[in-house]
Amino acid sequence: MWQKDRHQRIRALLSMLGRVSNERIMAELSVSRETVRRDLLDLEQAGALRRVHGGAVLSSDEAPIAERARANVRAKSAIARAAIGIVHAGQTVFVDAGTTTAILADELAKLANLTIVTNSVDVALRLRGTSGPHERVRAMNEVILLGGMLSERAAATTGATTVLDIRRYRADLAMLSPVGIDQRHGASNFDRAEAEIARAMVENADRVAILADHSKIGQRSRITFCAPRDIDVLVTDRKSGEAADLRALKKTVGDLVLA
Structure with missing residues (x-):
């Protein structure tokens, strides 16, 4: 045929x-x-x-964010807990917008003395500190919300202004969550604007960590933003060990962390 x-x-x-x-x-x-x-x-x-x-x-289009937020929550939580093991006090960290990075923000909020630069309103709010019945719990990290237009797809800033704002910073680490990752093309996204933001974070960070649950391993979306050789750490859940593509990725990426 x-x-x-x-x-x-x-x-x-x-x-x-x-x-x-x-x-x-x-x-x-x-x-x-x-x-x-x-x-x-x-x-x-x-x-x-x-x-x-x-x-x-x-x-x-990509699945609605409400639908994605309900998918693989246990795996995403395990990935977030494992990912903070590569973060160190005093670092500047880029974090992009996504359901996995939103969960990551809850874990990062437990750490101190970080500067976190993000385009995600959800991530920024989770990191700012919470209010208790009698007192406000002080945020232990500096949180910078990037400027730009508010996306129609998610509670995040986007567009050329956001990309330019990213380039004002030099981060020690970029922590990004793609739509898919495969051994040939690396990390990819469906939305062009989101891919451009992730790519700018990659270009302006010393190290890149990709956070991807098992459903994303071996998958490729429309727009590549980080080649496999530029991924310093891939953090995924143990169910990914069943994917043949993971064996190929292990040979290309810097380090592999199984949560």
């Missing part, structure tokens, strides 16, 4: 079902898993679908 015909069949399946597994596509088209992977990559780049763990969904 020609590639064009395969793509049409996959689009038809998604139009009918809304979500389709790799196994269903393999059976319907009588093709290999590798062929399905390549076709889904091509269709995702064309904006026809969104790849998810085990298949694809009919979508012109």
Whole structure:
């Protein structure tokens, strides 16, 4: 079957079902898993679908943040607890916007003497300190919220002003959460503006830590922002050990931390 015909069949399946597994596509088209992977990559780049763990969904965008916030919470919490092990007092840390980094912020709030630079309103609020019934608990870190336009997708600043603001700082560490990470292309995102912010943080940090749960391992989204060789630490959960792509990533990234 020609590639064009395969793509049409996959689009038809998604139009009918809304979500389709790799196994269903393999059976319907009588093709290999590798062929399905390549076709889904091509269709995702064309904006026809969104790849998810085990298949694809009919979508012109990433899943809503409320839906993502409910997914793999236990894994994301384990990743956040493990990730603070690479953070040291006195450091300046970039943190981008995402459901994993929001959980990370709760863990970072337990540390002291950090300067955290973020475009995420949620991260900034979680780090500022909390109010108790009788007194305010003092925030133990300096928190800098980057300027820019407020994104329509999430409670975060975005755009050219945000990218320029990032370049005012030199961070010891960037802690970023992608839509996907694979051994060939590295960390990637669906949204162009979010990818540009992550890329600017990578370029202006001495070290880069990618926080990705098992559903993101081996996945590639539309826009790459950090090549595998530029990832100093990959923090993921132990369920990722079941993914063949993790073995390939281990050979390329600096360090691997399993939470």
